[in-house]
Amino acid sequence: MSILKLSAFIATVPFASLADPLPSWTESDSKQQIIGFVEAVTDPANKDYVTPAERIAVFDNDGTLWAEQPVYFQFIFAMDRLTEMAEQDPSILTTPALKAAAKGDVATVLDGGHDALIEVVNASHSGVSVDAFQDSVTTWLEIARHPETNLPYDQMTYQPMVELLRYLRDEDFKTYIVSGGGLHFMRVFADHAYGIPPEQILGTYGETTYDASGGSPVINKTPGIAFVDDKDGKPINIERTIGRRPILAGGNSDGDFAMMEWTTAGEGPRLGVLIHHTDADREWAYDRESAVGRLVDGLDKGPEMGWVMVDMANDWSRIYTGAN
Amino acid sequence: MSILKLSAFIATVPFASLADPLPSWTESDSKQQIIGFVEAVTDPANKDYVTPAERIAVFDNDGTLWAEQPVYFQFIFAMDRLTEMAEQDPSILTTPALKAAAKGDVATVLDGGHDALIEVVNASHSGVSVDAFQDSVTTWLEIARHPETNLPYDQMTYQPMVELLRYLRDEDFKTYIVSGGGLHFMRVFADHAYGIPPEQILGTYGETTYDASGGSPVINKTPGIAFVDDKDGKPINIERTIGRRPILAGGNSDGDFAMMEWTTAGEGPRLGVLIHHTDADREWAYDRESAVGRLVDGLDKGPEMGWVMVDMANDWSRIYTGAN
Known part of the structure; x- marks a missing residue:
């Protein structure tokens, strides 16, 4: 197709349907808030414009990018x-x-x-x-297969969040995982599951040693946890590892509260995206009383901080990347 | 200028002078080894080709990217x-x-x-x-001004190394600092001095805390060193933070030995670049007996590991980025 014919073709297609960056999100306020934010910070003419270097987006993993029930x-x-x-x-x-x-x-x-x-x-x-x-x-x-869905675990990633990650990268954001989960565990699947490379994954990590005694140097995992990347540990680890305050943070539990609070309290445009597990039919419904992914602070304080409160049952037309 | 005229112009200029990526390096073996390595790993037709994602290059800072005498x-x-x-x-x-x-x-x-x-x-x-x-x-x-050169410290960066960093990035390498120096200290100047952003700087770091008690959350520096990014700490920190084994490592002292050993012992094409301070006239000459930047292991074992042994006096036509 020539450029001219392509232009004519594009002109006949409603723009939103051609360009929808988040097809698995329903036409809700949540979707509009996210898109509105991204359009503002990427438009050089907008007062909220942010340079690409500062477009840092951080996401929790368990319960935010993939499921976490019945247990991590x-x-x-x-x-x-x-x-x-x-x-x-x-x-x-x-x-x-x-x-x-x-x-x-x-x-x-x-x-x-x-x-x-x-x-x-x-x-x-x-x-x-x-x-x-x-x-x-x-x-x-x-x-391994999940005991309830029978899906491989790396297909229990959330399709709407995979779309959000891709959308942000398309708009020159750098996307990071900042998770209480294990660094070495997540790095195995995060690149193929989320498009997030090893150097953009922050997590809890154990002690390691460098051993060159055998001729071929190797890094070994030894007993002991060196750093817990949860609660206050999340902003501390972000500051230490990334060295910039993110402009967007996504999470789902009280372990993510400090990271989201720090992110959204910064000057200039900021966005917090809180995933609320409300879908007992297609996923799980839990918050204040859950042993896994307990969510109290975010529910209570997120709205007044202007966070996008994502209602999974209503805001997502599809849940898993795997068939379901 | 039209494309055709531009092509004709380029054809009249000797290729090397137009394209020399390392103009402050003399035409030495060191320069040829470095350029030969970069050309091999970036040529898809070469058996040593490396995908851009794996083109990780790590550099010590003190004594490697900028001077370190009479004291750090x-x-x-x-x-x-x-x-x-x-x-x-x-x-x-x-x-x-x-x-x-x-x-x-x-x-x-x-x-x-x-x-x-x-x-x-x-x-x-x-x-x-x-x-x-x-x-x-x-x-x-x-x-502040250096007591001997009277230069601002961030102009005592080495011009040949700034060129090397830029050359590597132009060839789709990701360049990192991995230094025994302080993380927060280096981040202040590394972006403007080296073109290395905060998230690509690894260093020694102190304890920090997250404090949201004052209404506006802040990260504070508190007493105590949390991690020393030197010797074995360098490969450990690279593995932890970057999650990939670099294919190129540059250093100048025994504190860099483990990082360079781990890098160059990996499978496939690898390059170690050891800066040897040999220039008492334009910089300082020191190695085995120096209190700062002591170099013994690299001198003894670098050559047999195939490292590029950079002789500052002979291999660099210019030292500092600042006038000298």
Whole structure:
């Protein structure tokens, strides 16, 4: 088609249908707020214009970019990995929490509190090189299926959010994940699932060591959590790693509150996008009382801070990137 | 000029003089090794081709991108800042090390060893918001002059390295600083001095806190060093922050050895660039015996690892970006 014919063709198509950057979002206020913000900060003639270098957008992962029920997917991975490791060597299950985890007994592990979780994380996420650990995540993602949807976990990403990430990048935003989840775990799928490369992923991380003693240097994962990327840790990690205050932040739980508060309290145009899980039919409905993804502060204070309060049931015409 | 006329013009100019990406490098082996590497990894027809996403280049700062004699410039900043703070409130000089630092008495501070240095860093680099701290660095860079060259410190960057950084970016490399120097200190000048944005700077960092109690949330610098980005810390921090093994690493001291070893031991094409300070006339000549920028391992093992051993006196036709 020639340029002239193409122009004529475009002129006959309603602009919105040709250009809709967020097709899985219904024509709601949420969608309009997001598009209005992006159009303002990318228009050099607009008073709210922001240079591309400062167009930093940060997103939580669990419950914001993919599902997190009935329990964080990385926790399911940890239990599956422990089960597999124990098949090779049962003696590694040295504590009640580890024995429970290897049986997939979530309740008992959670009853053990913080110490039990650390035991499970240390046993399943250390004593291995970063490369070998990430290979095990790759294999798990290929095999494992969600107990309720039967989808591979990396197809339980939210189609509307994948569209939002792409839209922002198309408009010269740099998109980051800032998650309480594990850095090395997320890096395995974030590039193909979200288009977010390893260097734009911030998360909780364990201790690592550099070992060149074997001739070929390697980075190993060792026991102990070096940094928890949750609550106040999120703005701290963003400042430390990115060094700029984002202009857009998306989250869904109280763990994201500080990140969204810091982002949206900055001078100039800012946008907070809070995902509220309201869809018991297509996903899950939970907030104030949930053990996973508890949301109180954002519900109470988000509206007065001007955040976009995304109502999943009403604002999203489709949920998962995988068939559903 | 029309395209045709432009083509004719280009055809009359010797290609090298038009295209030389490293004009401040003499026509040495070092320059040829660097250009040969970059041409190989960017040529899709070459067996050593590397996709743009994997073209990660990391550089030390002190002694690699700018000078570091007679003592790390950040240390001079710390002393200047302490002097200024003490003029407002002399009671902050609570220890012999702090009193010495505020008088610019480097020797006494260094005699005090690690504890003395921590005292000076804590007193001069904490108790302030990140924003306010960085404002103080900006002001210092405007006023302070190097005791021997009388240049502003951010003009004591090395012109050949600034050209190398630009050349790499023109060839779709992503350039990073990975320095034992302070993260917040470097971010103030790295963008204008090197074209490296805040999110591509890794360095040593102190503890920070998120404080929203005053209504307007702020990140504050508090006492204590959270991470030392030196020696093994460099590959650890690169893995943690970038999540990819670089294909090119530049450094000048034993603090850079692990980063360069890890980089160049990777599979496929890799390049190590070691800056050897050999120019007592135009800069400084030092290596094995130097208190600052001590270089032993790189000199001994670099050649057998195939590193480019940059001889400043012979390989660089110009040293500083500032007049000299």
